[in-house]
Structures are given as structure tokens and as C-alpha cells.
Amino acid sequence: MTVPDVPAAMVNNQFFDEFTDKVRVKPIPWEGYSRAGLISGDDLRELKEYQQAAAAQANREGKDVAQYMGLLVRLTEKLSSIDALQYLLVQVDDIVEGGQGGGCGEQLQRVMFRCLEKKDDYLGLKASKILVGAISGSSSAAEAEQRGFAYARLFGYLERCMRSELTSVVDVAVQVMQSALRARRARTVLFGEESAQCLAQLIDVLRRTQQSLMQASGSAPRTRGVVAVPQTQYEVVFCLWLLSFERPIAAALDRRLDVIAITAEIARSAVKEKVVRIVVALWANLLRLAAPANVPAMLVARVPACLATLGAGRSFKDEDLRSDLKQLAEELAEHTGVMTTWDEYLNELASGKLAWSPAHRSEQFWKLHIRRMDEHDHRVVRQLADLLTEPTASETALAVACHDLSQYVRFNPDGKRLLARIGAKARVMALMTTSECPDVRYEALLCVQQIMLNAWRN
Amino acid sequence: MSTATRPMNDEEVYSEMNKMVAFIRQEALEKAREIKVKADEEFNIEKAKLVRQESINVEEQFQRKVKQAEVKQRILTSTLINKSRLQVLQARQEMLESVFSDAQEAMKSVPQDEAKYLELLVCLCVQAFVQLNDETVNVRGRKADTALIQRAVEQAVVEYKEKTGKAVKATVVEVSPLPDSVLGGVRVSALNDRISVDNTLQARLDLSSDRMLPQLRNILFGQSPNRKFFN
DSSP states (O other), rough: OOOOOOOOOOOHHHHHHHHHHHHHHHHHHHHHHHHHHHSOOHHHHHHHHHHHHHOOSSSSOOHHHHHHHHHHHHHHHHHHOOHHHHHHHHHHHHHHHHOOSOOOHHHHHHHHHHHSSSSSSSHHHHHHHHHHHHHSOOOOOHHHHHHHSSHHHHHHHHHHHOOOOOOHHHHHHHHHHHHTSSSSHHHHHHHHHHHHHHHHHHHHHHHHHHHHSSOTTTTSSOOOOOOOHHHHHHHHHHHHHHHTSSSSHHHHHHHHHHHHHHHHHHHOOOHHHHHHHHHHHHHHHHHOOOHHHHHHHHHTTHHHHHHHHHHOOOOOHHHHHHHHHHHHHHHHHHHHHOOOOOHHHHHHHHHHHHOOOHHHHOHHHHHHHHHGGHHHHHHHHHHHHHHHOOOTHHHHHHHHHHHHHHHHHHOOOOOOHHHHHHHHHHHHHHHHHHOOSSHHHHHHHHHHHHTTTTTGGG | OOOOOOOOHHHHHHHHHHHHHHHHHHHHHHHHHHHHHHHHHHHHHHHHHHHHHHHHHHHHHHHHHHHHHHHHHHHHHHHHHHHHHHHHHHHHHHHHHHHHHHHHHHTGGGGGGGGHHHHHHHHHHHHHHHOOOOOOEEEEBBBHHHHHHHHHHHHHHHHHHHHHHHHOEEEEOOSSSGGGGGSEEEEEETTTTTTTEEEEHHHHHHHHHTTTTTHHHHHOOOTTTTOOOOO
């Protein structure tokens, strides 16, 4: 038995496959179309020939296949009945999967993109699968095609699919993305401005899987759009892993989307080995390609502890996973080295996720490190002030930031002028009145109190 | 509902087996895909590294070749410049020599004008006497000029007496005349021919050729363009 090669576009969904089988045997009124003049007599004859040849033998010659492909594409362009289109696409997909599609020509692209516009889910998903299958691949001709391919359009369609209520549609869409992201240019496009929504939607799918886990297993109905949770998690993290191979993306990914926190949760609660495997691979990439950007976030999300539990608790069958775990743990240990509380604080600040820890509350901490906050042109103070203005900061982070600023002013009276200068004072006052969270208002009030205290001295 | 499940019949066994096979296959394909992705990335990195390395090499080689070509070019230009300078010098030299030979030709016609030639001879003798500053001198000349030289010497002695107040006894020596190549003029010697003043036309021509080179250069070729000091 020969070992099959990994197909370029791999979609494995029960619903999808069953539908495909049904379409394969559905009778299509070709003669009717021919009579109506939608397809020419020659087309009809060729089609019949191929169908008979297919029934007779399994293999086809290369030239024949190319011609058949051309015929199918032509017919797809001419016809608009959903049934006929589905049948044609199934045939095209078979050829593309067999590896004889011959790249993604302009005509094929045009026709498939038109199918994306039609209202039928199956048609659109099948068309996107064909597109990805045709465009992916590592030959040099494929790379040139990739440069001209309208990935943004494809991602726009897939984004719509991922919003759908139907779990299988979401699943197939994510699987198509998995295959699409094999191409390097696709990754840059997805991370760019045009497809930012698509990426956000992808992460949303991941979040939903976690939420569905939170709900009691078995009793609650499946959360919208989530198939078997582990499989979906695997697929989405696989997409993220593919994205992380590009250095600029690896540096910015966590900042934008908080992936480390989510993946840490997933890794902690995952049952299936392959989910852990892919999460660890993602972290390994992030660390390898963009350590300074990601180490703080990893430390805040307590990744080293998670790795330790994983390494000690379960014995994994996969060698790559075991070696990745060990390597990752060692590298993180190197990076952390000897961490003082101050360094931890800096890490928290860098990752933007401040939380209440004993260090924040203790007066001694502030008294000790008050000078350090002024280093490098008051870098820490400025970071805190920036955090106050960042729109994505969580409420706890805002509250903690206000509290930290108040401690700063308390132990360093000159700080009042600095805060006024960089506009933090105004911001804190605004937060005091307009913020929705009571904690934030409280901390902001305290901070203003500290600023006002003894204000006449300066 | 029966508590014990009945044993599966063949169809069910087959279907279960197929399901398991499909599942294992799927897992294997996924792992294979991961491996393939990693391999692709490594390949890309390696390829980029090799390409960068080679392009640096090619760049270096190119720079080296450019430098070599430059050096060759410079050598060539300087050789050509040298050659042309030599050619210029040679041409100038030839011109100078033609001037001298023309002058020499012209010189030959000087003795033909007897009156003037006589005057000249007198002056030459006086100059020679003054130079030698001796009481006894011998005067030699060309064989053809003997008669003229006699007369000139007599006049010269008188003039010498007028100009300096000294007397000189000048003897014209006829036994060893000067060759014709001197073109004319006299050679005056004293102290038993140990000291002599060569006032022959040829000698004077040679002298002036040498002394007048700067003026000749100026007349023939103009001033040198690089010259800065004129005093």
C-alpha cells in the first residue's frame, strides 16, 4: 500500500463529505441545458465522453485531465443552476485533489470567486477549497501566482462563514483557512489591515470553544458554531501556528490578540494530545522568532508553570512534543533567570495586563523602587500613563494603573508635575468621573487625592 | 433494554474497523501536515541563507573585478600619457636641431662679405686679447682667411692699445691653421699655446646655442603653461 501524500487542501467534515457523495450521484439534466442553449452541443458531447471514461477506468491521462478541467470551468461559467454548479465543483475538486489541476489560472479564479458570491453555503465552501487547493503548493510557479491572488477577498468570505450559526460551516471554513495559510503571502495578508476582521473572527471561534468548555459538559447545548471542541481548538491553533512562522507577525500577534493567555488556558485544560502539541509548537515559534515581545506575556500568563505540569504530569507519545516541551522550558528559564519583584513588575507592565498582586499593595515595594520608576526618562511612569489611555485595557488593569500612579506620587512629590505634563493627571480625573467600573473610579479618586495633597508645596 | 450488548455481526465489525481506520488516517495526515509545514519552513530559511551567502560572494567578486579593471585602465592611461610626452619631447628636439643646422648653414655665408668679416675678426681678436691679458699671443685661423687675419690682427693690436693701454705682441701662426669646419674666426693662445681663447665662429655658435636655449624655447614653443615665476 503506497503512502498517500498530504493533500494541499484538506477538509475533513462529515456533513461536508456526505453532501459531496450525494452530489456525485445526483442526476443533472445536461440535455435540458443543451436544448435551452445554455451549453453548446460540443460541450455536452465532451462531458458525456468524460463521464463514460470515468465510469470505465480510474486513471486518466494528463492531457485529458487538463482538457476536462477546462471544460468544467467553462461550464461553471455558463451555468447558474445550483445543482449543476455543485456537481461541476465536485468534479473540479476531485481533479485538484488528485494533483493534476495545473495551478490556479485566471479563469479558474474568476469562476470560483463568483461561486463564493452565490447564496449556497456548500457551493461557496467547495469553491474556496478548490481555490486553496489550486493555489497552495511549493513550486516556484505557485509562488508567483500567490503574489497575485486575492487572498483578502477569500478571507472576507471565510470570515462571513465563521460567523455562521451552522457548526459544520464554521468547521469547514476554519479547515480551509488551515490550508490557505500554508502560503506565506496569505499569512501577511491575513495579518494586514484588510483582513483584520477575519483574524479577529478566528480568535473569536477559539474563545467560544473555551466558553463551551466552561459550560457544564454534556448538559448544555453546543455553543454556536463549535463542532467537537478539541478538533476546532486544534484547527484554530494550527492556523495561529502557521501565522507565527513570520517574524513580524510573531512579534505582534500576542499584543493584538492576547493569544498567549487563551492558549495557556487551553493547554491547561486540554485532554487531547494533539491540542497540547500544537499549542506548544505555537509557543516555541513565538519564543524563537520574537522573544523580547513575548516573554513578558508568557511570564504573566504563567506559561513556565503550565509547561512544568505538562512535562511532569502526562507522558506524551509524541517525540516532537516532548522535545519541544523540554526546550521551551529551558529557554524560558534562561530568559527569566533571576527575577526580582521589580522585574516581574516590569514584565507585567510590558504585557499590559496589570493585576492585583501583593507587590502592588505593599508600601515597602514602592518605597524601595521609587527611584527606579524615574529611570530612563521616567519610562515606567510613561508606560503607566499610556496604559491609562489604551482603549483595550481591561478594568482591572486601569484600576491597578491608577493605584500605581497614586503610589508613585505619594512617595515622589515631584511626580505631580510630571503627571500634569504628560497629561496623565487629566486622564485620571476623567476616569474618576466617567469610568463605568466602580473600582476604577475609586482608584482614580485616590490617585487624584494624592496628587492634590500638599499641592501648594510645589 | 438489554444489559449486555450482543456480539457484533460482520457488517458492524467492518464498519467499526473502517471508522477506526479513517480516524487513524486523519490523525496521521494531520501530523504529517505539521511535519511538512516545519520542513517547508526550514527549507525556506536554508534557501534564503544560501541565496544570501552566494549573492554576497557574487557581489565581492564583482567588486574585485571592477577594481582590477580600474587599475588596468589607470595603468593604460599613464602609459599612453608617458608615450605622448616622449613624442612631444622628441619632436621639439628635432625642431631645435633643425634650427641649429639652419643657423650653421647661414653661418657659412658670413665670411663672404669681406668688409664685415674683417670688422668681425677685429672685434674677435680684441675680445680674445682682453680675455688673455698677456703680452705675447698667437693667433690662428683658417687657411683661407690668412690674409684677412693679418690685417685684422694689426688693427686689433691698435684698438687693444687704445682700449686698455697695454701693448700686445700678436703673431699669426700659419703652420697649423684651423680646419675649415670652424667656419671662420680666430683662436688666440698664449703661454706657449697652453691657454687659448676659442673665438671661432663654430665655437661661438655652439656657445650661443647653449646659452640661448631659454629664449629659443620661448620663441619656438611659447612659455610653459605651468610656469609661475618670471623674474
